[in-house]
Amino acid sequence: MSKEEMKIGRRFEGKVAIVTASTQGIGFSIAERLGLEGAAVVVSSRKQKNVDEAVEKLKNKGIQVLGVVCQVSNAQQRKDLINKTVEKYGKIDVVVSNAAANPTVSLLLETPESVLDKVWEINVKASVLLLQEAAPYLQKGSSVVLISSIMGYHPQIAMAMYGITKTALLGLTKLNIF
Numbered sequence: 001m002s003k004e005e006m007k008i009g010r011r012f013e014g015k016v017a018i019v020t021a022s023t024q025g026i027g028f029s030i031a032e033r034l035g036l037e038g039a040a041v042v043v044s045s046r047k048q049k050n051v052d053e054a055v056e057k058l059k060n061k062g063i064q065v066l067g068v069v070c071q072v073s074n075a076q077q078r079k080d081l082i083n084k085t086v087e088k089y090g091k092i093d094v095v096v097s098n099a100a101a102n103p104t105v106s107l108l109l110e111t112p113e114s115v116l117d118k119v120w121e122i123n124v125k126a127s128v129l130l131l132q133e134a135a136p137y138l139q140k141g142s143s144v145v146l147i148s149s150i151m152g153y154h155p156q157i158a159m160a161m162y163g164i165t166k167t168a169l170l171g172l173t174k175l176n177i178f
Ligand SMILES: NC(=O)c1ccc[n+]([C@@H]2O[C@H](COP(=O)([O-])OP(=O)(O)OC[C@H]3O[C@@H](n4cnc5c(N)ncnc54)[C@H](OP(=O)(O)O)[C@@H]3O)[C@@H](O)[C@H]2O)c1
Pocket: 020, 021, 022, 023, 024, 025, 026, 027, 044, 045, 046, 047, 048, 050, 051, 070, 071, 072, 073, 098, 099, 100, 101, 122, 147, 148, 149, 150
């Protein structure tokens, strides 16, 4: 552990945090930070190899970690993510819905239907379904984090539908869902 990491506080001691799409990129960094602050973290993504590598890296930093394969639009794999978390840790305190897709850079009026379906499915629908599945285990004080983007506030013409799915996530944060 680096000197900088040793200075980090332990705000998440005793907490259990699920982060989707967390074997690389922003999701991995979120999982790492939560873990360094004391949480037991559950990392997940589509590929077993990536999950295994992320688990190894986090364990090497002294973080309590469980790895589960979960492609977020796969219902069975979402269920596995929740069930394996609860089997191992008995509860869920934090859910970070981080997975997103942005398969093409195309103008809205030229965006293929398959791309429209994919960005809504991964970026929005899977987030809502994951929350529905996690809800029975969340309690007062639990946290749900939906990773949006600056493009949610300012959609750009070349990635308009991606941006608007991120606007939808901002809308979801305005709801008192529990
Ligand atoms: N990067 C940016 O500049 C930026 C800016 C603003 C907001 N964001 C948002 O931040 C979040 C993370 O972005 P990022 O750039 O870190 O993403 P990224 O680098 O593309 O994330 C890759 C990670 O996601 C996993 N993954 C990809 N598709 C998945 C799926 N369908 N289900 C589960 N796991 C999946 C990958 O592992 P596998 O290959 O093993 O699945 C890998 O662990 C997204 O919500 C994005 O919209 C990013």
